[in-house]
Amino acid sequence: MADKPRLPPGQTLTAKFPILDLGIQPAITPKEYRLTTSGLIENPIDWGWDDFQAQPQINLTTDIHCVTTWSRYDNDWSGISAKHFLSIVQPKPAAKFMIFHSHDGYTTNVPLTAFDDEDVVLAHSWNGQPISREHGGPVRPIIPKLYLWKSAKWVKHITFLEDDVPGYWEVRGYHNNGDPWKEERFG
């Protein structure tokens, strides 16, 4: 949409980076980090930290929008592009949804079409530093076009499904899709 404003409706700009989670902040060292995949893909991966780092790296600057009404502009992320990640795991034609599983038991569902975009990254760094434990390091996806609850912290496993399965907040009243410009906050 050409007339899409930078700040989505109902949001307030902040320079801070608030921390929101279920109250468990798993401490995963890069050395113990693994990322695995399952479901409707041709090439499941089981990556350690070195495998992750050996992938082509990108830098990307994005805005982030939290459903609790704060937005933060110009976050610099480094990591693997969603496009590259998908070129490795190769979703089958039937794959329509992704579920992100995290070390704290959190899950969230994202349409494959939302993840499969140039502005999406599996990030390990924020503003030039490794993503802190509080913000979901070693690795979290960043999907700027959806509210930040869709960007799972401490991600460990990604599965590809034909049918949608609502995640932690989606079954507790958050909107299934979460587009900030449509104010898709609650179900």
Ligand SMILES: Nc1nc2c(c(=O)[nH]1)N[C@H]1C(S)=C(S)[C@@H](COP(=O)(O)O)O[C@H]1N2
């Ligand atoms: N693993 C995990 N990821 C999560 C959450 C969580 O509780 N656990 N909370 C989500 C919510 S509701 C928000 S608003 C953002 C907050 O990210 P931040 O703490 O880096 O600001 O993380 C999202 N990702």
Ligand SMILES: [Mo]
């Ligand atoms: Mo949130």
